[in-house]
Amino acid sequence: MEEINMLDSIERYIRGEMLPEERVFFEHLRKSSPSVDQMVVEHTIFLNRMNKYGERKQFQRVLEDVHGKLEQTGELSEFQPGRLVRIWKKYQRVVAVAASIAGITALAISGLVSYVSPKSTDTKYQQLSRRLDNLDKKQNALYSNIINEMKQKEPVDAKMKLGGTGFMVDVKGYLLTDAHILSNARAVVVQNYKGEQYKATILLADANSDLAILKIDDEDFKPYAILPYGISRSGADLGEPIFTMGYPRDEIVYGEGYMSAKTGFEGDTLACQIAVAANPGNSGGPVLNKNGEIIGVLSARQMQAQGVVFAIKAKYIYKVIDSLKTDTSYSSIRLPANTQLKGMERIQQVKRLEDCIFLVKTY
Amino acid sequence: MKTGSNERLLLKGVAENNRKAIETIYLDNFRMVQTMIVANNGSSDDAKDIFQEAMIVLLEKARSGTFELNCQISTYLYSVGRRLWLKKLNQLQRGPVEIEQAIEVIPVEDDLDIFEKQDSDFQNMEKAMYGLGEPCRSLLEAYYLRKKTMLEIADSFGYTNADNAKNQKYKCLMRLKKLFFDHYKNED
Known part of the structure; x- marks a missing residue:
């Protein structure tokens, strides 16, 4: 029981939870007893490592979670897209210009076609839905x-x-x-x-x-x-x-x-x-x-x-x-x-x- | 200039375990590291391991408060990931021992030396924790990591009162400390 209380005191001392009087008393004890001092030093190291351990565990959990989520939404998908994306970024403007020209042309043609035969598009839509x-x-x-x-x-x-x-x-x-x-x-x-x-x-x-x-x-x-x-x-x-x-x-x-x-x-x-x-x-x-x-x-x-x-x-x-x-x-x-x-x-x-x-x- | 302050915010977010920040960095950089690893004899699982390790290096760096923004986060992650992967390749003797640099890299050897020390502390604690077995591991996790009170622990682990839980915690802690310090002292 004594040891348990001792450890309890050490933990409260390290965390700075002691009242001023208690703290003075404990520091005195620490000075007069090398074994207590040794315990404090050791436990400080231990608690520090424990905190670090906890922080990293927590971080790893978040990483794992983020990875899982991004993978599911497909945002991390495979290596191929990586290269594609780079190519895409590089040629984005060229593609955009080309696409808009194509789009305008397509619009013009479809406008022309629909003007000539407006009913045909309708049946196409129906077919598609069927x-x-x-x-x-x-x-x-x-x-x-x-x-x-x-x-x-x-x-x-x-x-x-x-x-x-x-x-x-x-x-x-x-x-x-x-x-x-x-x-x-x-x-x-x-x-x-x-x-x-x-x-x-x-x-x-x-x-x-x-x-x-x-x-x-x-x-x-x-x-x-x-x-x-x-x-x-x-x-x-x-x-x-x-x-x-x-x-x-x-x-x-x-x-x-x-x-x-x-x-x-x-x-x-x-x-x-x-x-x-x-x-x-x-x-x-x-x-x-x-x-x-x-x-x-x-x-x-x-x-x-x-x-x-x-x-x-x-x-x-x-x-x-x-x-x-x-x-x-x-x-x-x-x-x-x-x-x-x-x-x-x-x-x-x-x-x-x-x-x-x-x-x-x-x- | 604007990217600079953005990056600083992101780093701060990482240090504070902010999920949004972590997600942003993950999304911006994972594929780049993955491409590098896959192009050099790795799988996408390797990429995940290496990238997450690099993220931990970044975290430690961000937390230590000494992170000088002399390069972009992406450059840093790429450089660390590249070093880590080279080391892994050396260990596995899977070659090549040189990785073609797709983007510029910065020297990160010092950071990785620090990280190695921290990592061995972490592995030590992990080993000790798992060596403990149940219910000790969960009990200590509840107290030291999730900061539960003895009363809450007594309740969720089925001890009749807080004193009993405290007793049990003491026994578990003594065992854990022994396991931990045995490794710790062996290393120095």
């Missing part, structure tokens, strides 16, 4: 094909399409959820437990594992400092107690259960079976063990039997992230490997988890 329509139809057909395929594999409750749950796997705003939630989705909005909403984009939806990755793409979103949970590579044992959190309704809901089988529906080795009360909307939510390690992702593929729920094993999270990382623009994604929730009361664990679990709404 082609767009066609394209749209084709795309829709393509989409529904994919959806049908997915539907066959996962007989999901119709209600689930409305929304599900997702959780953060990287502090920069990468979320993991179930792929089946996103079928049909034209726009995705995620909402935290406080009701704050952010726009998100789908980066990857893997129908095989039924896992999908979203990225929050919203100016209002601030990257988190740290994620409280770790993602387990090893899985869980039979009978191990587990808990889940998710959004079967607009409010975050907590559920408890246990691991009931190491394989999923019809012996599916991708998944495991858990006994927990889950509803549609719980899909995509994390399944955690008592240490706060994520051991699976709730997929709720089969809902006929009460309390029989399947979860995709957490090690497949690493697999989908790895496949996303083959695209170098996402190579900076870091999954949290260590839990900070070990040994905590459940209430405390849940409090820290709430922040990282989102309601996923598709439109």
